[in-house]
Amino acid sequence: MQRTHRPISARTRILGAILAVACVGLSVVGGVTFLVQRERVLSGIDERLVAQVSMLRTVASGSPQATPPPGSSDEATTATEDIDIDDYTSVADYLHAAVARLVPAQNEGSVAVVNGTPRFQPETLSGFDVSGDTDLIARAVGEAQTAGTAVMGTATTSSGSLRYIAVPVTMTGDTDTGVYIRAVDLDAELGPVTASVITYGIAALVMLLAIGGVGWFVAGRLLSPIRHLRDTADAITLADLGARIPAQGNDDISDLTRTVNSMLDRLEGSVDVQRQLLDDVRHELKTPITIVRGHLELMNTGDPDDVANTRALGIAELDRMTRLVEDIDMLATVEGGEQFTMREVDVAALTRRVGELVAVIPGHAWSTAATADVRVQGEPDRLLQAWLQLADNAAKYTPQGAPVEVGSTATSDEVRLWVRDHGAGIAPAVRHRIFRRFDRAGGKRAVGGSGLGLAIVDAIVKAHGGRCEVTDTPGGGATFIIRVPVRAGAVTLPMPVRAGDVVLQREAAE
Numbered sequence: 001m002q003r004t005h006r007p008i009s010a011r012t013r014i015l016g017a018i019l020a021v022a023c024v025g026l027s028v029v030g031g032v033t034f035l036v037q038r039e040r041v042l043s044g045i046d047e048r049l050v051a052q053v054s055m056l057r058t059v060a061s062g063s064p065q066a067t068p069p070p071g072s073s074d075e076a077t078t079a080t081e082d083i084d085i086d087d088y089t090s091v092a093d094y095l096h097a098a099v100a101r102l103v104p105a106q107n108e109g110s111v112a113v114v115n116g117t118p119r120f121q122p123e124t125l126s127g128f129d130v131s132g133d134t135d136l137i138a139r140a141v142g143e144a145q146t147a148g149t150a151v152m153g154t155a156t157t158s159s160g161s162l163r164y165i166a167v168p169v170t171m172t173g174d175t176d177t178g179v180y181i182r183a184v185d186l187d188a189e190l191g192p193v194t195a196s197v198i199t200y201g202i203a204a205l206v207m208l209l210a211i212g213g214v215g216w217f218v219a220g221r222l223l224s225p226i227r228h229l230r231d232t233a234d235a236i237t238l239a240d241l242g243a244r245i246p247a248q249g250n251d252d253i254s255d256l257t258r259t260v261n262s263m264l265d266r267l268e269g270s271v272d273v274q275r276q277l278l279d280d281v282r283h284e285l286k287t288p289i290t291i292v293r294g295h296l297e298l299m300n301t302g303d304p305d306d307v308a309n310t311r312a313l314g315i316a317e318l319d320r321m322t323r324l325v326e327d328i329d330m331l332a333t334v335e336g337g338e339q340f341t342m343r344e345v346d347v348a349a350l351t352r353r354v355g356e357l358v359a360v361i362p363g364h365a366w367s368t369a370a371t372a373d374v375r376v377q378g379e380p381d382r383l384l385q386a387w388l389q390l391a392d393n394a395a396k397y398t399p400q401g402a403p404v405e406v407g408s409t410a411t412s413d414e415v416r417l418w419v420r421d422h423g424a425g426i427a428p429a430v431r432h433r434i435f436r437r438f439d440r441a442g443g444k445r446a447v448g449g450s451g452l453g454l455a456i457v458d459a460i461v462k463a464h465g466g467r468c469e470v471t472d473t474p475g476g477g478a479t480f481i482i483r484v485p486v487r488a489g490a491v492t493l494p495m496p497v498r499a500g501d502v503v504l505q506r507e508a509a510e
Contacts, residue, residue, distance in 0.1 A: 010226070011219045018215045019208060026204040030197065037193045042163070045184045046152065049165040052102070052182050053150040091171045091178040096120045098180060104128075107188040113141055113179040130183050133159050140166035140181045154186070161186040225253045229260060241268040281328060288317035327452035331459060340379035340463055347372045347415055350380060350387075351408045354417075358391045363400045369420070370407035376415045376486050378464050383484070386457040387417050390480045393453060394421035398477070414466070415484050422477040431470045457482070 088094040095112035099120040104110050104127030111131045112120040118131045130136060135157045143151045144166035152165045164183040228245045235243045244264060247257045292314045299310040348371050355368040387406070394404050398421040405420045426434065435458040458468050466484040473479050 011216070011223055014219045014223075015212060015215045019212055022208060022211050026207065030200050030204060033200070034193065034197045037196065038190060041189055041193055042186075045163050045186070045189060048108075049152060049163065049182060049184065053152075053165055053167055088171075090174050091169055091176040092119060094171065095169060095178045095180060102182075104182070107185045108182065109185075110180070110182040111137065113137060113181060114176055115178075116141055128159070128185060130159065130162070130181065133157050133162075136162060136164060136183065137181065140164055141179045144168045144179045145177065159185070160188075222253065225257045229257065236264070238271065241271060277328070277331075281324075285321065285324070288321050292317050324452075327456065331452050331456050340382060342377045342379060344375050345378045345380045345383065347374050347376055347408050347410065347417075350384060351406070351417075353384065354387050354391070354406055357388060358395075358404075358406060361392065361395050364395055364398060365401070365403040367403065367405050368407055369405040370409055372408040372410035372415060374410040374415060374486075376410075376484055378484060382460045383417070383464070383482075386460040386482060387419070389453050389457050390419040390482070394419050394423070394478075394480070397421065398423040410486075413486060415486065417482040417484070418479055420473050420477065420479040422473060422475065425472060425476055426470055426478045434470065435468055 088097065092114050095114065096119075099110060099112045099122055102110065102122075103124050104122055106126060108127040109130035110122055110127070111118050114120075118137060121129060121131045136155050136159070139153070139155055140151075143153060145168060148168060150165060150167045152163070154161065154163050156162075162183040163186050164181060167180045169178040169180060225245065225247075232243045232245050241264065244261050245257045247254055247261065295310045295313055300306045351368060351371045355366070358366045391404070391406060398404055402422045404422070407418055407420075409416045409418075435454045454468075461468050461482050461484065464484050466482060469481050469483065471479045471481065
């Protein structure tokens with residue numbers, strides 16, 4: 001069985017990144033500081049040793065002694081009076097005097113070697129003893145005698161790491177060879193620097209812990225809306241879309257929270273519309289199915305007339321169901337976010353086209369009462385479809401022979417496309433309902449139709465940024481008006497409907 005690994009949380013990743021950057025920064029600062037301090041100490045040691053070399057050369061050559069600058073680190077380790085080699089008769093006597101006069105400071109040691117053997121060492125206890133360090137002595141003597149001049153070096157011996165200087169000493173008339181060796185304990189000199197680094201390391205560790213604690217808290221506060229978003233998303237189901245994320249603050253994450261809440265509102269509204277549509281469709285389809293089934297059950301298969309009547313009734317009901325499905329598909333297309341390609345529409349030409357098309361609808365005297373000579377931004381085929389649907393709806397609810405007028409008028413802000421009939425009219429109390437899907441004024445079904453025609457008209461007009469309204473016709477009847485703004489937003493419709501393809505939708509509104 002494959003084991004599922006839990007992913008690392010964003011909070012942990014953020015904290016890890018913060019700690020990594022802080023650790024690298026503290027390490028770089030600490031490392032640079034340590035190297036600078038170490039090099040400063042080593043440079044000071046070398047200056048002290050070089051000062052000793054300079055002095056011994058002066059002593060060995062018989063020249064006046066060089067006095068170190070006041071306050072220097074070598075002032076306490078130099079002789080207080082000149083040591084003139086001419087005052088001594090042998091190398092041994094000279095080295096003995098030099099060792100006795102040049103008292104080593106703390107962490108320093110010196111020894112005088114004659115003919116390769118340690119002979120003299122300081123009698124004071126201020127420094128440390130290097131006379132027994134044979135490795136250091138052998139190395140320093142060999143290097144000094146080979147070079148013939150003072151040499152400096154670093155040796156790691158049983159006494160630790162030592163920085164040393166070796167000065168060869170010779171005298172005319174004396175066959176002995178001598179070497180003055182002075183060494184500094186590097187471990188002791190670098191002790192304060194090492195202690196500082198350890199202290200810095202402890203302080204850096206404490207700082208990292210503090211950064212970790214603060215970073216964990218801050219990351220948790222910043223990411224809390226995202227955790228709420230995750231919990232809300234887990235809680236949302238099709239049965240319950242009401243959960244929302246509490247919006248707090250005024251930062252980017254809070255904006256994300258408000259955006260997600262807005263998306264959930266739109267999603268809930270869309271699901272509610274779909275549920276309502278499915279409920280309405282289920283209700284509308286029950287009637288033809290029940291009718292067809294009932295007649296099939298009662299049909300006398302031995303009676304040709306009964307069979308023919310039942311067949312005709314079944315086909316009629318199936319045709320009605322087909323029209324219903326087509327209307328539902330049309331409404332879903334318009335309401336489902338499918339956008340229109342807006343272009344300039346000649347309202348006068350559109351009015352004349354509508355007048356030509358409605359003239360063939362029988363039973364009424366059709367006329368064009370007004371024509372607006374203006375242009376508007378819109379989708380002409382969809383506007384034609386909506387206008388013809390209103391005309392067809394008026395024809396069904398107007399008594400035979402009654403006149404029906406169509407027309408268009410315009411103002412500076414909008415264009416009005418209207419159909420005026422002289423029928424029974426529509427009561428003001430129910431006018432807000434007639435543009436709902438499957439909603440019929442009075443609830444009557446005396447006139448056939450799917451109940452979606454005016455809903456399609458309303459959806460098309462809203463897609464143009466307009467609205468539909470119903471008013472009374474002077475003398476009786478109803479006037480349906482499409483109000484379209486002169487400048488509608490440009491959108492895209494992948495499959496525009498051609499004027500020749502427009503099907504007059506059936507609508508029942510009383």
